[in-house]
Amino acid sequence: MGGRGRGRGRGGENRSFNREQLNVLGVTGNEPIPTQLIEPPPLYRMLERKPVPLESSKELEYLLLLKQDFIHHMQLSPSYLKMPEKKGNEFQQEIDKLVAKISVKKEKYHWNLFPSELRPKLFAKRIKDRSAKDIDVAEKLKELEELEKNSNKTDVNIKTEAAPNDEDDEKLIEEDEQDEEMDDGTDYANNYFDNGEDYEDEDDNLDDGPIY
Amino acid sequence: MSSQVGKVISLILQERFGPVIEKVGTFLFQYGSNPLLYIKRTTDLPLGKVKEALCVLIKHRLAIFKPNKNENIANYSLCIENILLMMRFPKYLSLIKKKFGDEPEMMIEELLQNGYLTTSEIILRVAEKLKCDVNNLPNVRDKFVSLIIAKYINRLPLPSDEEKPVPIFGTNETELFTLPKIDMKKLAQAYANIIPKDDLGDNVFWVVNYDRFHQDMRDKCLVDAFIKRFDENAGEFLLEIRDIVRKKVVYPNLVTFFDQYVTVIEQDSSQIIRKFGEASGGSFQIHLKEAYTQLAWELVEQVILEKFDSKAARIFRLVKLKKFVEPDQIQQLAMIPSKEAKKLSYLLLEENFLKLQELKKPQSNTGPNKSFTLFYIDLESIVRNLLELCYKTLFNAMTRKSHERFVNKRIIDKKQRVDTIAMGMQAQGATEEQLADIEEMITPPEKEMLDKIDKKMKKLNIEELEIDGTIFLLQMYLKYQ
Numbered sequence: 001m002g003g004r005g006r007g008r009g010r011g012g013e014n015r016s017f018n019r020e021q022l023n024v025l026g027v028t029g030n031e032p033i034p035t036q037l038i039e040p041p042p043l044y045r046m047l048e049r050k051p052v053p054l055e056s057s058k059e060l061e062y063l064l065l066l067k068q069d070f071i072h073h074m075q076l077s078p079s080y081l082k083m084p085e086k087k088g089n090e091f092q093q094e095i096d097k098l099v100a101k102i103s104v105k106k107e108k109y110h111w112n113l114f115p116s117e118l119r120p121k122l123f124a125k126r127i128k129d130r131s132a133k134d135i136d137v138a139e140k141l142k143e144l145e146e147l148e149k150n151s152n153k154t155d156v157n158i159k160t161e162a163a164p165n166d167e168d169d170e171k172l173i174e175e176d177e178q179d180e181e182m183d184d185g186t187d188y189a190n191n192y193f194d195n196g197e198d199y200e201d202e203d204d205n206l207d208d209g210p211i212y
Numbered sequence: 213m214s215s216q217v218g219k220v221i222s223l224i225l226q227e228r229f230g231p232v233i234e235k236v237g238t239f240l241f242q243y244g245s246n247p248l249l250y251i252k253r254t255t256d257l258p259l260g261k262v263k264e265a266l267c268v269l270i271k272h273r274l275a276i277f278k279p280n281k282n283e284n285i286a287n288y289s290l291c292i293e294n295i296l297l298m299m300r301f302p303k304y305l306s307l308i309k310k311k312f313g314d315e316p317e318m319m320i321e322e323l324l325q326n327g328y329l330t331t332s333e334i335i336l337r338v339a340e341k342l343k344c345d346v347n348n349l350p351n352v353r354d355k356f357v358s359l360i361i362a363k364y365i366n367r368l369p370l371p372s373d374e375e376k377p378v379p380i381f382g383t384n385e386t387e388l389f390t391l392p393k394i395d396m397k398k399l400a401q402a403y404a405n406i407i408p409k410d411d412l413g414d415n416v417f418w419v420v421n422y423d424r425f426h427q428d429m430r431d432k433c434l435v436d437a438f439i440k441r442f443d444e445n446a447g448e449f450l451l452e453i454r455d456i457v458r459k460k461v462v463y464p465n466l467v468t469f470f471d472q473y474v475t476v477i478e479q480d481s482s483q484i485i486r487k488f489g490e491a492s493g494g495s496f497q498i499h500l501k502e503a504y505t506q507l508a509w510e511l512v513e514q515v516i517l518e519k520f521d522s523k524a525a526r527i528f529r530l531v532k533l534k535k536f537v538e539p540d541q542i543q544q545l546a547m548i549p550s551k552e553a554k555k556l557s558y559l560l561l562e563e564n565f566l567k568l569q570e571l572k573k574p575q576s577n578t579g580p581n582k583s584f585t586l587f588y589i590d591l592e593s594i595v596r597n598l599l600e601l602c603y604k605t606l607f608n609a610m611t612r613k614s615h616e617r618f619v620n621k622r623i624i625d626k627k628q629r630v631d632t633i634a635m636g637m638q639a640q641g642a643t644e645e646q647l648a649d650i651e652e653m654i655t656p657p658e659k660e661m662l663d664k665i666d667k668k669m670k671k672l673n674i675e676e677l678e679i680d681g682t683i684f685l686l687q688m689y690l691k692y693q
Contacts, residue, residue, distance in 0.1 A: 024539070024540075026551070026554040026555070026558070049518065049519070051518075052518055054671060054674050054675065054678070056674070059306065060674055060677065063302040063303065063306055063677050064302075064670065064673055064674060064677070066301070066305050066306065067301070067302040067673060067676075067677065068673065070302065070321075070324070070325070071227060073325055074228040074229065074325070075228070079229055079233075079268045079271070079272070080228075080229055081229065081230045081232035081233055081261065081264055081265055082230055082231070082232070083230075083231050083232060084257070084258055084261060109267055109271065110415075110417070112371060112379065113270075113368075113370075113379060113417070114267060114270060114379070115277055115285070115377060115378040115379065116378070117248055117263075117284070117285055117286065117377070117378075118248070118263045118266055118270075119263075120260070120263065
């Protein structure tokens with residue numbers, strides 16, 4: 001009896017909605033209460049209405065043709081990169097071998113439009129080899145002198161010196177593409193260990209140091 | 213950008229560039245701008261492959277890079293818009309074909325397939341494809357120049373400072389459409405293989421100007437709408453206003469009834485064309501914002517009609533007309549039984565096509581508080597929702613496509629092999645009989661199945677194109693908001 005006065009509402013007013021409000025919300029008393037579900041819901045919802053049929057027109061057909069042509073072209077182009085082959089994954093059919101042989105063509109790039117770090121490793125090496133060969137002894141000695149003064153600067157110099165020769169070098173690369181393929185497979189030479197400290201300087205690790 | 217877009221993007225990349233680039237692209241979508249080694253570490257691909265993938269993405273303008281704090285390395289990020297535009301490539305091509313003809317179409321096609329090309333590359337490739345005579349080269353060049361003048365292609369900005377390890381591109385807008393110097397003599401020599409093609413010293417790169425295409429598509433969309441609303445002449449009328457060119461021969465009716473058309477269109481409720489002033493016999497403007505708002509309304513109504521049927525559409529139109537409506541009013545005005553009206557309006561509310569605003573009277577101490585609930589429409593949020601829905605549909609269609617391809621991999625592969633062999637044999641000069649023998653390697657039931665798959669693929673592909681059309685319209689609406 002003592003608890004009676006504690007609550008604010010009494011009796012029927014304890015409910016959050018009265019009958020009238022429930023009616024406005026669309027909740028009416030005489031609707032059947034849903035029975036308990038026994039089976040899990042279907043994986044996909046039922047399709048309530050059929051979709052509008054697609055209209056086909058000559059223009060659409062042409063667009064379709066263009067679309068398929070484009071995708072087909074892209075799939076055959078060097079831009080389509082396949083996952084690296086796992087070792088021991090032999091070709092199951094003779095024809096697969098033939099197909100694999102066809103697409104060895106690689107995309108050509110205008111390297112001055114790309115960051116230098118994206119250039120293939122071999123390419124960078126080439127540049128350095130060439131620059132090392134071309135310099136005659138006197139010049140090299142001078143360079144070494146400079147090197148003693150500030151070792152950092154020469155690194156940059158060699159790189160930039162070589163940059164304009166890009167186009168000539170591309171031919172050289174093509175010859176050595178075979179080697180590069182192998183480089184892709186085995187990367188024993190690379191040191192992937194990283195303690196996370198020298199992330200800012202990591203770029204330099206990509207290339208071998210310049211040949212002094 | 214939502215995760216739905218991310219899924220669509222990875223499927224687009226997968227279909228066109230293969231699994232490696234898909235992986236790199238998905239990583240860049242999820243984590244934003246990142247340097248090379250981070251990409252390598254997370255994607256767990258060989259460094260060479262990551263580099264190659266980035267090169268391809270940059271080449272196709274699907275990724276951009278900016279120098280890091282350390283100027284030797286770059287941060288790469290994805291151009292999401294441009295990837296989604298790849299769905300629209302067929303439309304660009306057919307548009308150019310209609311407007312300029314075959315050669316320009318081939319030029320645009322080459323550009324779309326390669327990302328960017330130099331002047332000489334474009335001209336020589338198209339000339340080779342057409343197998344045209346050396347004397348015909350100037351003709352091809354003229355077509356190329358006309359594309360630049362019409363601004364369908366523009367220059368790729370060149371790096372301003374070549375010394376830097378990460379090039380920074382200048383943004384010189386005035387030079388975007390300057391005509392290049394074309395040395396026809398050298399070009400002809402290269403075409404005849406007298407000098408190697410790499411020796412042309414061409415360093416002007418061209419890319420497709422997507423915005424110019426969108427302008428055309430935008431106009432075409434409006435003209436189509438006018439044709440549907442009035443007639444052919446009205447559509448042409450719209451074009452006339454845009455171009456201020458009178459084609460008297462083609463549309464004789466337009467000239468005769470010009471005045472009538474003007475009044476009819478001006479007085480139309482859509483208010484797309486309005487009288488601007490009385491000077492020089494009256495001048496008119498086209499309200500693009502108004503036009504695309506109308507189109508968006510129309511589209512939303514259609515979607516509701518197809519999704520929830522006509523009664524729901526009626527309720528939606530009613531709310532649109534009244535701006536703010538009480539639930540009771542809906543059942544009275546829409547003349548739908550109360551229970552059904554409630555069910556439908558709450559359904560629309562649940563799917564975010566309607567919004568609810570509650571109005572409360574200031575609290576009084578006596579009696580129950582009376583509150584009003586009002587339905588209203590927020591078109592912009594609906595459009596954004598629809599856009600999301602479109603990407604979802606796109607994703608579903610594309611997933612279905614790759615599923616079909618996966619399930620029927622064996623038979624599709626077989627067909628490909630047989631085709632390859634047949635092509636090889638044909639190249640070697642095989643007889644008809646031999647070719648027929650090879651054709652027979654595919655049995656009739658297999659053939660039937662292939663036809664079925666083909667039909668399914670075609671349907672899904674058409675669907676993709678159609679959805680892209682809807683996406684375009686919705687994007688245009690959002691652009692003009």
